[in-house]
Amino acid sequence: MKAIRAAILSLGLLAGCTAYEAIPGQPQAIGNGLSVVGEPEFNRRTGAIGRRAEFQQWTADGFELNALHLYGGIGEGETLSPVADRDNRRELPVFRANSNLAEAAEFVQASIAKLGGTALIEARDIRPIAFGGRDGFRFEFRITLKDEVERDGIAAGAVASGRLYLIFYHAPRQHYFERRKPAVERIIASARL
Amino acid sequence: MRRIPRRGFLAGALAGCADAATGAMTPVGAGYRPEAGSDEAELWRALDRMEEGTRQSRFLLREPAIVDYVRDVACRLAPEQCGDLRVYVVRTAQFNASMAPNGMMQVWTGLLLRCENEAQLATVIGHEIGHYIERHSLKGMLDRRNKATAGMILSLGLGAAGGGLGSELAQLAGYASMFSFNRDQEREADAVGLGLMERAGYPTIEAAKVWENLIAENKAMPQRERGPGFFATHPAQEERAETLRRQAAQQAGPADARQGEYLARLRPIRRLLLQDELALRQFDRSLIVLGRLAEALPEDAATQHFTGEAYRLRDQPGDADRALGMLGRAARLPDALAETQRSLGMIHLARRDQRAANAAFRRYIELAPAAQDRLLIQSFIREGA
Known part of the structure; x- marks a missing residue:
């Protein structure tokens, strides 16, 4: 049961032990030139995750209740999960450097579904936006994991120099999604690339 | 990531040891209820x-037409048990079905997609009814190997709040994956079925074709994607197909697999089944x-579309050409999906054929004006191309 819980916590993107640090309300480097302005209501999980230093996970109320994943670039041949990359498990969709924005959005949605091990995912309002000053995409999604809890999420990103810069957020639909949504929108809007 | 255990219908080859079923028990008859306190x-x-x-x-x-149809097949097979079974169709793109001793039958959507006709669905349902009639779960519960599982189920019944852990377990593994049946029990269930x-x-x-199809599917998968040891190493499923084929040869009298009926009944959910199948990202197998x-x-637009x-x-190398061919065909069929145009546009775009991409994307938006990705797709249409 413990393994199941861990998987539900953060779509299986968490591995190892967890320590947190506060995030100051200043620009935070995520990696490869991506930075966002911190929101003090969020905390950062410390320590390198998988093989990628340029991946961060933030939460306000604990990963079960809201999780923000920030990628300072997913490169050619990499997946959404640094843990899967480390363990060389490649059932996950693999990012292609020549992806357009629709393909990148497709990659993100398919990866989240696969990580969540569920067919119950729906993306909506998939639209172009400026992300970090680049042409980017944004969409919202609703996903039901094996714990039967409905979660809502937002994903936003851009493809630049063959890398997918990405921020995605998810939280239980009841209460927690809306509660931190304004801060998440500010974080996305603050992205610089 | 967690792999859903492939047991239930597929359990036979998994249970390595062929120990005899525990004790002799009377098969379940119609309206059976266990003795209080037992x-x-x-x-x-x-x-x-x-x-x-x-x-x-x-x-x-929850589509009643689908659930009713599956129940009808079960009742056609076992009219005596019809009043005692309740059918649940679970949206999970894996091949599986199970029937619990209390009459709860789960059929996974991955099974519905994989059956070619009603007879193949009847194969799996009949097999599960076989386990039910022969009370294999109870025998399993009394069996040492399954004691821990039995304890878990019982503690659930005693303690769990409705909809909490109970639903998690019921969905996660399916009841059937909790007990492993031994090979004799599988043979017995096959024979009853x-x-x-x-x-x-x-x-x-x-019945033999169900297994042969699964074997073919599995052979198409890269080694790393095969189940943990199950299909990769075990010859048991080939033996099983062979045995079933031999037994089938003795059948006398007319028989109808009811393929037309089956395919027509599933039509309303075929698109959903295919979409879920592709989400598994096991394309070779799909x-x-x-x-x-x-x-x-051959004229089904959804099938052509999802193949593309x-x-x-x-x-992989050559796949874009194959996709273009299939999607082009799909687009010309009656009932063509709007998404086919979107996919065509993506391939044209990747090939820097902006004009063809524009045309496909325009057609997509025309066919699906309320598409959730309308704005993003519109941004790919570049004038002056």
């Missing part, structure tokens, strides 16, 4: 609570399933 009554009580979780699950496919099929007028040769379906339904999609998303 171990069996305890098990039923726990399962009833799990069933409550299943009933509330968001993963249940075949008998039911024959009596109901189904060609029993379809292409085998899609190939069989395309043979039966499997190639487009697999993205």
Whole structure:
């Protein structure tokens, strides 16, 4: 049961032990030139995750209740999960450097579904936006994991120099999604690339 | 990431040891209820609570026409048990089905997609009814190997709040994956299933085909994606197909696999089944399933579309050409999906054929003006190309 819980916590993107640090309300480097302005209501999980230093996970109320994943670039041949990359498990969709924005959005949605091990995912309002000053995409999604809890999420990103810069957020639909949504929108809007 | 255990219908080859079933028990007859205070009554009580979780699950496919159809097949096979069984169709793109001793039957959507006709569905349902009639779960519960599992189920029945852990378990593993049946029990269930099929007028040769199809699917998968040891190393499923084929040869009298009926009944959910199948990202295997379906339904736009999609998303050398061919065909069929135009546009765009991409994307938006990705797709249409 413990393994199941861990998987539900953060779509299986968490591995190892967890320590947190506060995030100051200043620009935070995520990696490869991506930075966002911190929101003090969020905390950062410390320590390198998988093989990628340029991946961060933030939460306000604990990963079960809201999780923000920030990628300072997913490169050619990499997946959404640094843990899967480390363990060389490649059932996950693999990012292609020549992806357009629709393909990148497709990659993100398919990866989240696969990580969540569920067919119950729906993306909506998939639209172009400026992300970090680049042409980017944004969409919202609703996903039901094996714990039967409905979660809502937002994903936003851009493809630049063959890398997918990405921020995605998810939280239980009841209460927690809306509660931190304004801060998440500010974080996305603050992205610089 | 967690792998859903492949047991239930597929359990036979997994249970390595062939120990004899524990004790002699009377098979279940119509309207059977366990004696109050017995171990069996305890098990039923726990399962009833799990069933409550299943009933509330968001993963249940609730289309009455589909659920009724599956129940009709079960009742046609086993009219004596019809009043005692309750059918739940679970939206999980894996091949599986199970039947618990209290009459809760789960059929996964991955099974519905994979059956080529009603007789193949009847094969799996008949097999599960076989386990039910022979009370294999109870025997399993009394068996040392399954003591821990039995304890878990019982504690659920005693303690769990409805919809909490119960539903998680019911959905996660399916009841059937909790007990492992031994090989003798699998043989027994196969034999009961075949008998039911024959009596109901189904060609029993379809039982062997179910296994042969699974073997073909599995052979198409890269080694690393095969189940943990199950298909990769075990010859048992080939033996099983062989045995079933031999037994089928003895069938006398007319039989109908009811393929037309089956395909027509599933039509309303075929698109959903295919979409979920592709989400597994096991394209080599999905292409085998899609190939069989395309043979039966050469003019089905959804089948053609998702075959094209499997190639487009697999993205190996030559796949873009294959995808373009399939999607082009799909686009010309009656009932063509709007998404086919979107996929065509993506391939044209990747090939820097902006004009063809523009045309496909325009057609997509025309066919699906309310598409969730309308704005993003519109941004790909570049004038002056």
